[in-house]
């Protein structure tokens with residue numbers, strides 16, 4: 001009996017291990033699945049076009065390029081393609097940077113090479129000694145690596161490779177993830193487990209995940225990572241931790257990824273033994289200069305500092321009667337001799353300003369335009385409040401022509417359903433990037449501010465607050481991987497279309513079958529509007545519950561700072577709902593260029609998606625579709641719920657194209673999303689109904705719980721808080 005039991009346990013254990021590893025493999029491999037191509041026709045075409053790999057270079061980066069190409073092609077083409085160092089056979093893929101190319105090939109590519117920058121690449125079909133070859137080259141080995149990933153993407157997405165002629169280069173310099181990771185491995189607003197950085201085991205233990213993290217980032221062109229939370233801990237700057245940071249930098253370097261740290265402004269006091277952190281104090285300046293020297297001695301390519309100062313309780317120059325320019329420039333001077341930069345965040349607001357939180361960052365920063373050092377870039381969130389499901393673009397974009405501004409997007413879904421809701425964020429990112437600031441007349445897009453072309457800035461960048469943790473699948477939700485992927489692609493080229501990116505990602509991650517691609521692409525592209533509809537339709541914002549930001553809390557009004565309370569933002573009363581930021585209200589519209597300001601200011605021209613962001617509107621106001629505001633709002637909430645239901649159906653219908661593990665995961669997550677969408681709808685509508693005094697219109701399902709029930713819900717252990 002005993003042995004039977006043991007046998008059963010053993011079998012169960014083996015079964016568990018097998019199924020665990022298959023889940024881990026699929027989910028873990030992100031968009032680098034490199035599945036064997038099952039379409040025989042496509043496979044044979046590829047086989048005919050690729051005979052071998054010729055790797056001309058020996059650097060660590062070049063080795064990564066040839067290994068990745070060899071591994072991926074052998075898997076996808078199910079063949080034994082070898083890496084050689086000399087060109088022999090026809091149809092080889094020749095990889096190497098410009099300087100190691102055969103002179104004849106270099107001459108052929110001379111023109112192409114003028115089209116790219118230091119990180120760019122060329123992928124070109126050529127004839128060399130009368131033999132057809134594919135060359136992947138760039139000015140540097142990192143460009144070649146990006147080219148290799150781009151070539152693999154062609155194969156992953158089943159594109160023709162017979163006549164290649166591609167020249168591509170990133171449009172921004174700094175394409176960076178911001179990890180809000182704490183030294184105890186908790187992650188602020190992290191919903192995918194704990195931090196990847198195992199500080200306790202570093203520097204001696206190098207987790208293989210660090211390598212895969214670097215691979216994944218390099219594959220989409222990300223070239224920087226801020227390892228630590230902007231709510232910073234000074235200890236990261238002590239030798240004990242710098243040694244660990246150095247170990248990570250060594251892993252990331254060959255993948256073209258620079259390491260950056262957050263600088264706690266009070267570090268000179270906390271770890272330096274000084275009495276002050278005043279940026280004008282000589283001992284403070286020297287302390288930072290020495291600290292920079294110490295860091296660069298360990299990490300010669302250290303990227304620089306990201307700073308959150310005088311924001312939400314973080315220390316900063318204002319503690320000493322100084323300003324953001326004083327603080328940023330002092331740190332910039334410390335890292336400048338080593339080529340470092342400072343990313344200074346503009347996420348500031350004060351409880352002492354009763355007027356309008358949305359106006360404060362602009363009010364504080366725009367007067368500093370042109371006053372920062374050359375190696376400072378000001379990092380601005382995409383909207384003026386805080387990563388809401390929808391915000392109009394931040395008015396600072398288009399208002400500081402003499403200062404490089406970098407975009408900060410949030411990839412982690414603090415306000416968009418954590419890692420349980422399927423929300424495809426590149427759609428949101430694209431909406432912001434293609435907004436027109438009218439700074440220099442029509443077509444002064446946010447993307448042009450960010451890539452530096454509008455005002456001719458050399459230092460440019462896009463940051464994304466990471467959604468990565470130590471969950472098996474990295475991001476908590478299999479579809480949240482698409483947000484990491486899409487962020488990287490848009491950081492590389494802010495003009496890419498989110499639909500194209502979605503398709504690339506799906507093909508590389510799941511399947512090339514059109515019967516999968518078409519419905520799932522539609523589901524992804526609609527998912528952002530769905531979350532807006534069931535959480536904050538028509539321009540509502542910041543009405544989530546307190547602290548953890550999980551679920552609805554439009555009733556919250558008891559927090560110490562007025563602008564932390566949802567009631568501050570929706571301003572619902574008997575007359576209507578919405579925040580009057582028109583010229584007659586707080587005049588936040590006045591922070592935009594006149595053309596944009598006039599559009600937002602006028603109730604008739606203000607896009608309905610932003611209506612309640614800019615206007616306090618009567619409940620019986622007629623919307624464009626003829627509905628009253630109350631009915632229209634209620635119907636939007638219902639539409640959001642219905643959209644999630646549609647997503648469930650879409651997913652069920654593609655079951656045969658997805659492996660069972662990921663299918664089940666997404667199915668369960670969609671069930672949660674549906675439940676939570678209804679929760680948002682019911683809680684918000686019951687609450688707002690107290691002010692509108694009107695019945696729910698036909699077509700809106702009746703809530704099954706009371707408002708008191710929703711108000712009573714507590715989540716003391718919600719993640720990420």
Ligand code: GCV
Pocket residue numbers: 180188189230231308312347386414
């Ligand atoms: C890291 C919001 C978040 C905070 C975050 C802050 C910021 O307020 O809720 O968790 O802090 O933004 O961006 O600095």
